[in-house]
Amino acid sequence: MIEAIRLSLHEAMTEDDSVVVLGEDVGVDGGVFRATEGLHEEFGPWRVFDSPLAEAVIVGASVGMAIAGARPVCELQFSGFSYLGFHQLEEHAARIRWRSRGRFSVPMVVRMPYGAGVRALEHHSESKEVIFAHVPGLTTVIPSGPRSARALLAAAIRSPDPVVFLEPKSIYRSFREEVPDEPEVGDLRSARRVREGDDITLVAWGAMVRRTQEAADELADDGIECDVIDLRTVSPLDESLIVESAQRTGRVAIVHEAHRSFGPAGEIIARLVEQAFWQLEAPIARVTGYDVHVPYFAREQAYLPDGDRIAEAIRATVEEPS
Amino acid sequence: MIEAIRLSLHEAMTEDDSVVVLGEDVGVDGGVFRATEGLHEEFGPWRVFDSPLAEAVIVGASVGMAIAGARPVCELQFSGFSYLGFHQLEEHAARIRWRSRGRFSVPMVVRMPYGAGVRALEHHSESKEVIFAHVPGLTTVIPSGPRSARALLAAAIRSPDPVVFLEPKSIYRSFREEVPDEPEVGDLRSARRVREGDDITLVAWGAMVRRTQEAADELADDGIECDVIDLRTVSPLDESLIVESAQRTGRVAIVHEAHRSFGPAGEIIARLVEQAFWQLEAPIARVTGYDVHVPYFAREQAYLPDGDRIAEAIRATVEEPS
């Protein structure tokens, strides 16, 4: 997926010379995950800015760049450090269009490696997307694989409003996928069905999509057919697909790596209760990270939802007598 | 309520000389809402520290103070500026006990005026409690009136772990309530039933409790009896009372001023779906702030849940045929 992201950045920079890449170590080094490799050499030190080590001004200067007509794509080295720049997102990026009554807008993207699973240090495994998702005016995207990452990033860069683009680092290099020769521009407002089934609706995003699909494959052997939805954009939430699916299957499980309490599943459940209550045949299951700090890496896999936990939740939900 | 808070601070400072109050303008000025009035004069410039204008170090120095054995109670002038210090909460306050394997702990309180309704400027009307509620290790408290504010603040100061104490500024001076002569120490782990009824469960906190109670009073005239629960502590969530009530009434409405999407109601709904699914007789209603930035004050009352919206949601939920 990291190559798809690099490709997408390269395509955007080639096509539009107002695209500026900035962040810690994104230049000469090409980024700690190599997402920006080669860009500094090709586009030079203005289009690709090795910034000082200062998250607030990385985000805040991006806001200014966007106001001045550029399309900044800034990288925060890990989402666990994004909180140092969060106030610039909440207080400004998300509000400048509104505050200026449409005079200025903030077409910027904040990319961050996100999530657990790469045996990293503390703060390098965070998944607190709900913090961004709760802010009006922000779009929060989490791709689940190379092709969607490339297309969604292209869409994010074109978006007229700010986008938080969370890249599940555990799938940066975990599997390959063909991407078409031609650039693709995704849709930031729609979820995608990645498997069809009538027995239960599974909702996941990011690295959890694959784990969920694998669990679904396994259960298919037992005759349980899962409808798997990759949210792609967490917020604004595309409720239509989820609601339609849940109305059909009557049973739902949501899988995310974020902490459970006050996590993103709550919103999905709330919408389903509002819009599919009468069709629900069983409690909605949450398979999530626990309500503890992501443990150091010796235990991180025990923190993350895995095939067993997902399968167990699916079985329990499907077997619940209605 | 502001007097109850001041009283509670005074009681704590008198009883325990490790309690330190700090923040912008909390000293000589007594705080922009006068919550700390008189403390500087009585306890001097060490116990009451007029800090520089710098939220990250207000929170971060409080973390250090707590590590060194003090009980800091810092004030952030408005919750809308808390994001500048949020990383210190997420990365340190909430984690130091865990990170140091229990060697150090962080018994600190972060007080902040919170919520809309006082005709204030932008950023002075925010209610993003979910951001704190989602962080493991943090306790998030929102009192609903003088007596509970005093008791809960006393408990927060005594808490062995960090507490975010959000003070709904619209009820700072909106109504009076007797407080007992003796100091009271509240319970940070329990919600409280403030009205009994069998027809519907209403969950609210902070300034919304009163609005909800008023709506409940009104509906009682029409024979609708509401069970009203004041959450008090948003996180860790005391699910037991809510679940018990919902199992009994079968119908629930949640009232909060925060934005709806990815807001706190989602978690309550998720728990109810997990634990009271079979007793629910109607979709759970959310009466909340909208998914837009809190508008400037000419429209803030239209943003906030009011009696009409609450009553309408209650009626719709109660009338839903099961």
Next chain:
Amino acid sequence: GMPRTDIEIDLRLEEMHVLDENGDVDDDLDPGLDRDELIEMARVMLLARRFDERRLKLQQQGRIGTFAPVIGQEASQVGTVSALADSDWVVPSYRESAVALWRGTSMSDLLLYDAGFNEGAHIEAESRDLPIAIPVGTQLPHAAGIGYVIAMRHAANGNGDENGNGDGSDVVMTFFGDGATSEGDVHEALNLAALRSLPVVFVCQNNQWAISTPVAGQTASATLAQKAVAYGMPGLRVDGNDILATRVAAAEAVARARAGDGPTFVECVTYRMAVHTTADDPSVYRDEDEVEQWKRRDPIDRLRTYMSNRDLAGDDDFEQIESSVSEQVADAVEQAEARFEELGDPAGMFDHVWAEPPPYVEAQRREVERRG
């Protein structure tokens, strides 16, 4: 050898004033502004002053909400902003009403804003003035970002050297207070701007107070201008109640920025003569004496004395300014109050949040419309 040596600071770090308290002037530094410009400066300073006086009354009457008066700081604002071209950028905090008036912002819009209507924040299509920023110091990163884009484009267009520096770029001027210097964002923005030699002028209005906190309670630094040393940036500290000094300093900083020689930290030493905002009661924390002291250095009086001494304007000119300003303020209030009536459709809260609102937000808007 010399194992222990002082670190030399190789930066311009200067203090300056032009007018003395009697309106006398240092000829070497007198910028020699022409009469029309001086009259215009005097007019806008007075306009800002009278506008605030009126707003304080309106607020007391409950006709508008809280706001931050500029009274006492008019020279710090008009002197600096007047060194800009129209095509330059302005990045204000929340106290820059004299800046806004100099730049042509509608007073009735400002009143609308004060009355709690988002519509009051309207900005003209071609304007390069950012909206008010309330979170202290957080606007400085924006100024750096705008400066970055200016420098980048300048470099791309082959103007200036490979660093994008050279003659004639646009300039960004940003305003902040003494209290703001404690904020991390201010530090990060100053550092970035100096690192990349961006065309930004940082105007720090040291009005002695951050609400109830005096400068001495904010930092142990003897001056705020010396904070520039941390960034390898030149610093200028000027008498902020001396409009010639603020103008000279700003013009120098603007010229440096325009020439591609990077940012300057300009400290204007001034005084907040009124309340912090109308929610504040300064009698709790400061002496009326102090205010009286500063009244003697009133920036409007000093400009007037200078102009009289130099025969650039007489009493009748000032009377005429006074009456035109009064009329302008009265008109603006009337206009604004008429608009208060028209506005307030609650569904207006949904305007401009998104370029394209999501369906469920549209549904919320319809709900609000239905309720009316």
Next chain:
Amino acid sequence: GMPRTDIEIDLRLEEMHVLDENGDVDDDLDPGLDRDELIEMARVMLLARRFDERRLKLQQQGRIGTFAPVIGQEASQVGTVSALADSDWVVPSYRESAVALWRGTSMSDLLLYDAGFNEGAHIEAESRDLPIAIPVGTQLPHAAGIGYVIAMRHAANGNGDENGNGDGSDVVMTFFGDGATSEGDVHEALNLAALRSLPVVFVCQNNQWAISTPVAGQTASATLAQKAVAYGMPGLRVDGNDILATRVAAAEAVARARAGDGPTFVECVTYRMAVHTTADDPSVYRDEDEVEQWKRRDPIDRLRTYMSNRDLAGDDDFEQIESSVSEQVADAVEQAEARFEELGDPAGMFDHVWAEPPPYVEAQRREVERRG
């Protein structure tokens, strides 16, 4: 008059070195440490070096995860931390393994940490060493807060003057890098510490790089020490590969803090000889030449030369240190690997998050226990 004058900086801001590259010493500044202490310093420096070399291998073999080697910075760390008493506080970042070893942290704990076990972060009950802080610069506010409590108690106990300053208080020493100086938290903490004259020593290890960003890409400031000017704080810039210089500077700063005269900014000019962390490949962004240059100033070699020149230690002493250190490292690895086996109960992730976990978190723990 003098309308335009330079701003004088009334602060000590000095550069200093004690040892030259040949191990010769400036007699005026030689702290005259006794042989035992020098031997102990040499031992811990070597221990840190060998420990890192071993960890780099273990990491390559996949037996531990990523970590940040201290190689090249041993004098910056041991020289400074050795100026503290045991009862003083240490607030580290993530690269302070030489500091940790000086303070007696168990090497097998460090290895456990490197292997991803939270148990490795264990801290002894009486220890005043904070755990590793990974978010760059965010630990400085903690140092300020600890310093605040020390000063407050000092004042309350009637020690020192009304500012809590006077003889004999505890001291806090905090460590951070060149890159960290760009962070807002560092700025805010320095400002607060200077404002209240807190007993904090700020040790900035300028190892020339923040991952791939050289100091010149971090700030336009000519030195990092001069950043102290922004806070009205004294600054010292020392040769960070000269353990006598780092020790002298730290001792001076510690004495100042202990006496109640406030914080000091100490810049140790040193070099990160190895990778940033094992996830990093420096060949992408820096020349091997540069590394070679710095190798000539290896802090361990320089101390050795000094000690030999002064007949404080000979080859056999160094051999003995070398072999005891090797043994210690080998023992620690063996011990740690034995512990890897015992640990890893997944439910351990719930330990120490709360003093009293909420019921639903307890239920989650039971779920994990059930799964095993």
